[in-house]
Amino acid sequence: MGGEFVMLSLTPILIGVLAAVACALPGNFLVLRRQALIGDAISHVVLPGIVVGFLLSGTVNSWAMMAGAAGAAVVAVALIELIRRLGGIEPGAAMGVAFTSMFAFGVLLLEQSDTSSVHLDVQHALYGNLESLIWVEARGWGSLLDPVALAGLPPELPRIAVVAILMLAFTVIFWRPLKISTFDEGFARVLGMRTNLIGFGLVIMAAIAAVAAFDAVGSIIVIAMFICPPAAARLMTNRLEHQVLWSIAFAVFSAVVGYVLAGYGPLWLGAEDAVSAAGMIATVSGLVLGIAALYAPHRQRSGAPADA
């Protein structure tokens, strides 16, 4: 099975795993800051972003679309802050206004522009196309050492790998400011930390992770990976260090098991075609969270909730 596995499944699984980890890492802090839904907002505005990217560049070039998506993410974050600050609107509602409007704008643009001839559609934005990211040149495990074959790796793989490493570096380098400002923002400010900058940096990192992951695997698993692995991990431990490690483990598990179930599950059940891998990965991460909510050692709140 080696050759076929390396060609058809190795790269999608790797990409899925890296995308899941890249999202789960900033997700830990977003969940603790009660900003979990910023991932939801960002992944919704990716659609208008890629449409604008396409319209401006006129090509389905990945980079143009990623630039568009990143731009849209920044616009969305700015818009949310603007609505929140100017109007004194609670963050959830501000997000709701911003991302739904931008999404509507994206759909309108999509319907108005002639994109039917190219491979640009809502379905793709939502579900991604993990299954198609195969490694055509691979002939078996030996190809991992073959420079010619390596040159034929799907470009999404190195891209998401770089982003995953970036997320890891961000988490490690800014661990202390992130932890202190998430726990006690006032104290962090008195220490001289630029807490606004830290918060903004975190959201930008989340946006980068979302855009890169979306390019490879689609929007829905982006939201799932921002929230489900960190949330399940929070229920496993009472130490932030361990929580982050658990969240990585859960992200990897969801990606691998989800992909395998989507690819081979229907075959085992006698059906012919695979089902959506992205959808299945999100489903598995939800099952992991459900099981953690039932049995995890630290699932219950210990202290009194903070006063507002």
Added chain:
Amino acid sequence: MLGLPFFKGVRAETLPSDLGDHPLVVRGLTVSYGEKPVVFSLDMTVQDGSMTAIIGPNGAGKSTLLKAVLGIVPRLSGVVAVYGRSLQASRRRVAYVPQRASVDWDFPTRVLDVVLMGLARDLGLLRPVRDRHRQRALDCLDRVGMRDFADRQIGQLSGGQQQRVFLARALAQDADLYLLDEPFAGVDAATERAIIRVLKGLNADGRTVVAVHHDLSTVGDYFDHVLMINVRRVAEGPVATAFTEANLQTTYGGRLETGHVDQLNVGKIHVD
């Protein structure tokens, strides 16, 4: 120079030189969220080596005053000098103990980690936590009687214990000026004794302590200076001269009966 378009806070990068080098000098501080100022044109001078209580009724702007001094909330006008320099330049000399309720105690971390946050400036971004850091944090916990709780998850602590952990974190900062927001609010008697012992120890050591306080009956026992405010400053000075019935009446208005003032030295009353 004139008529700059200010909108948010006023940034006094260069401080006037005639403010002296007191631990804390505030001139003309105003904070306003809406139509009505929370703190209006407030002046304050904290004497070096003093124990100062900030008192006033609920909504008088006590906590807001501390937060505005520390740059946590924006100020509409006013100048703040810490040891004669800007707050930014004097940060290392200031420690802050926020209200206990201002954070989420369900945060996944241990008591020792919270105290280590007080060393964040020494540790920087990536320097590893070494045994001497840990030892210093444990010593601080020892001073507030919480050493045995070092490995506890913070959510498992009682209110008084949480307050003591916050104090230990401030001790780890090894500052010259300690600003505390309601350190005795909602804590048990044992914690109150432990906290005041630590604060008096700091003070004996030459440090300056400023605390927002709400229990009028202990002002005389705990503090030597007092700032009485109700949006604006009513009185400031040594407890012996400033903590008078007339000033209390002005500060608390009709809410404080004259009879209560007479009982101040007898029983505890809470005016809020």
Added chain:
Amino acid sequence: MWINSTSARSMWIEALTLQLGYNATLVAIGAALLGIAAGATGTFLFLRKRALVSDAISHATLPGVGIAFLIMASLGGDGRHLAGLLLGAAVSSALGVAFMLWLTRRTRLYEDAAIGAVLSVFFGFGVVLLTVIQTVSIGRPAGLSDFLLGMTAGMLYRDAVLIATAGLLAIAAVWALRRPMTLVAFDSGFASASGIRVRYVDLAITGLVLAVTIIGLKIVGLILIVALLIIPPVAARFWSDRVDHVLLISSAIGGAAGYLGAALSAVAPALPTGPIIVLVAFALFVISLLFSPVRGVFSVWLRHRRQQRRIHLRQGLLAIAQDVPIYEHFTIALLLRAGFVRGDGVPTEEGRRQADQACRDEDRWAVARRMHAHESVVSRFDGLRPLESLLTVDEIAEIDRQLTERTECKEVAS
């Protein structure tokens, strides 16, 4: 790709004057009713600070649509019967809400994480089901994607009637429950103390949101129905601080967006209904955000500037009276402009007079604060208004009698 201005104008006129033809008019009315229901229901959700619950509810409909289709198709129908699909959507999003509540009640997770978990997982599972439907190729799945983004083509007559009727019922339900819901949204603690079961009212609000979502699925799609539940109340909030007014304004904005959006897309079929409705709502929101005289950005900014000037001027006058240095350039600039100080920093005659006036007001207020009789007035004092505007001449005379010769205001801090 864009429409030129003349035809755009006639398009608006047609849309506004109901010259749409029977079917399109019905759809526009249905959309307006949906918008009113969404605006009203969304108000309660927004005021309870749970706006994004609607996002979880709407995304959680997708697996229900898929399962309902599979069941109906395997029973031999074409699988696209609207009422059946909506029933499936209702069941699965009710499950989603139950799961969300369970997560927040039984675990330490907060509501935002629970919302995100439910919406992504349910939606992900829904996508799996959609691919299953494509795989097994039974029934006629074309048109199922309408549930994502709303209808792109014309709507069937019986579908439009269904939506209009359900919208009316939802509005009637909001009307019937408006009192307890308003109380809970305004102050849940007080509502609870006065005997209202907050939990049931919250459940009713959630149920109504669910109903509106289901009704809106066909017209605007599951992602954009969230917009109709959130944008109108947020926009309305800029116009009033009163719950009942926000409720009415929000309903009006929702209704207008629904009607205009549906009518515009009927006249110009290239414009998809759902997004147009949302963008009309967004435009109304932007207008409210910027221009509302109550809480709009411009008026708030102007008020803030005025407040800042008043405070700086007052502080400057007090500083003149107390003969202490003024540290802020802005204060000095204001005093200069008002003619209270000269260029060399020396106060003018008028400046001295105003400063003494300000100082006497401060002293009077200090006295007033000590007197019980003026407690309610004192609590309203903002530090800037002249005393005469709040107290009578007699009261001020009484205060002046108590003013000792020592003037506290002019005592400078040691």
